[in-house]
Amino acid sequence: MEARPAVDDAALGREAMAVLDANWTGTATVPAPGLYPHQWSWDSAFVSIGLARHRPDRAQAELAALLSGQWATGMVPHIVFRTPEAYFPGPAVWCSHDHPAAPASVLTSGLTTPPLHALAVWWLWRHTGDAAVVRRLYPALAAQHAYLATARDLGGSGLAAIVHPWESGMDDSPAWDAALAALPEIGYGHRGPRLAERRLDSDQDRYVWLALRYRDAGYRAGYLRDEHPFAVEDPLFNGVWLASCEALAELAPVAGADAAPHAEQAARIRSALVERLWDGCFYPRDLRSGRLVRVCTVGAFGPMLDPGLPAAQLRGLLEVLESARFMGATGYPVPSCEIRAAQFDRTRYWRGPSWVNTNWLLRRAAAVHSLDHLGRQLSAGTLRLVRQAGFRECFDPFDGSGRGCRDFSWSAALTLDLLA
Numbered sequence: 001m002e003a004r005p006a007v008d009d010a011a012l013g014r015e016a017m018a019v020l021d022a023n024w025t026g027t028a029t030v031p032a033p034g035l036y037p038h039q040w041s042w043d044s045a046f047v048s049i050g051l052a053r054h055r056p057d058r059a060q061a062e063l064a065a066l067l068s069g070q071w072a073t074g075m076v077p078h079i080v081f082r083t084p085e086a087y088f089p090g091p092a093v094w095c096s097h098d099h100p101a102a103p104a105s106v107l108t109s110g111l112t113t114p115p116l117h118a119l120a121v122w123w124l125w126r127h128t129g130d131a132a133v134v135r136r137l138y139p140a141l142a143a144q145h146a147y148l149a150t151a152r153d154l155g156g157s158g159l160a161a162i163v164h165p166w167e168s169g170m171d172d173s174p175a176w177d178a179a180l181a182a183l184p185e186i187g188y189g190h191r192g193p194r195l196a197e198r199r200l201d202s203d204q205d206r207y208v209w210l211a212l213r214y215r216d217a218g219y220r221a222g223y224l225r226d227e228h229p230f231a232v233e234d235p236l237f238n239g240v241w242l243a244s245c246e247a248l249a250e251l252a253p254v255a256g257a258d259a260a261p262h263a264e265q266a267a268r269i270r271s272a273l274v275e276r277l278w279d280g281c282f283y284p285r286d287l288r289s290g291r292l293v294r295v296c297t298v299g300a301f302g303p304m305l306d307p308g309l310p311a312a313q314l315r316g317l318l319e320v321l322e323s324a325r326f327m328g329a330t331g332y333p334v335p336s337c338e339i340r341a342a343q344f345d346r347t348r349y350w351r352g353p354s355w356v357n358t359n360w361l362l363r364r365a366a367a368v369h370s371l372d373h374l375g376r377q378l379s380a381g382t383l384r385l386v387r388q389a390g391f392r393e394c395f396d397p398f399d400g401s402g403r404g405c406r407d408f409s410w411s412a413a414l415t416l417d418l419l420a
């Protein structure tokens with residue numbers, strides 16, 4: 001494993017800020033130079049969380065820039081294209097410029113991502129007390145949530161469905177294997193520049209095929225409900241949404257709006273999570289097969305972000321998290337897939353490695369449940385990863401070595417937060 005000279009907290013913080021400065025385009029922060037040269041949606045939410053205490057001006061600009069890509073439907077796209085740099089699938093695949101609901105001023109993708117943004121605005125407000133930010137961004141956040149509650153409640157249960165693995169934020173997670181395998185064989189040969197460890201070519205073809213089908217159907221909600229072959233209720237996506245609904249309920253009065261609809265939405269998500277996705281652990285539900293996808297990934301812990309999570313589920317999740325299936329067996333927190341699963345692979349992105357963003361979400365969950373020991377373990381383990389291997393995209397959960405790209409924005413931003 002690569003050796004880095006020992007750095008104290010102040011030096012680590014300066015290094016993190018230097019990465020964020022280098023990745024700042026003047027309008028937004030790209031996740032990493034080269035591999036991800038545009039603005040990614042939940043990456044920006046994490047960046048703004050990390051900057052909230054240090055550069056609140058930039059944290060606000062980051063979120064405002066992202067929300068300038070919001071569609072008239074309320075959908076917040078997973079990519080806002082910021083530079084002429086090549087990325088596949090780029091603007092020519094999504095064709096947002098041809099869609100009447102897409103913004104005219106900026107090119108975007110047509111998919112969304114875990115809706116962390118209201119929580120990020122709440123975080124900024126909590127650390128700055130700046131009500132003007134809340135008033136400025138609240139309408140876009142409320143529209144985003146309304147979109148999820150209508151166009152994405154494909155199961156009619158109160159949960160939002162993702163319609164593409166990219167919408168989960170955990171694109172090559174084993175949670176999507178069965179749904180992808182059920183798609184027809186596709187031999188596009190669409191190849192973007194990708195690291196070999198990232199994903200299989202056959203998966204990349206299916207990802208592109210799914211995106212094109214949705215695009216060719218005009219990004220219509222009716223098509224998603226009736227025809228689209230990939231529709232999954234995911235515990236991480238919905239756990240994040242629930243936390244954001246709770247954040248919006250607190251922000252609404254600051255913006256002169258009613259808190260009640262957001263609190264009601266949170267309650268709906270809470271009961272649907274337990275009724276539909278719980279079976280000793282939270283599993284995604286594949287709406288096309290009607291079945292739970294019984295592989296336990298780090299996404300299972302998303303509902304822990306909810307302070308109102310019932311005690312039985314909280315106890316059950318803690319048991320799984322601290323067991324040899326997750327934190328009990330690895331040297332570093334928290335593998336993205338349980339290590340006893342046949343699909344676990346310590347070298348491949350969301351199939352095993354540890355990620356700073358999911359560690360941060362779990363640390364936030366520990367804070368909302370006053371689990372101080374767990375919170376300290378998650379902070380210390382995550383800081384050990386970046387101290388040893390740098391601000392890498394992800395890390396081997398056993399030996400802590402870095403994987404994926406370097407100078408990765410959310411690893412740097414959330415380090416700033418963990419150091420605070």
Ligand code: 2M8
Nearest residue numbers: 031036040042043078166169170171
């Ligand atoms: C990864 O996803 C992109 C597609 O959006 C990719 O694989 O090219 C994921 O880790 C996702 O969570 C993240 O937002 C994105 C940019 O960091 O990279």
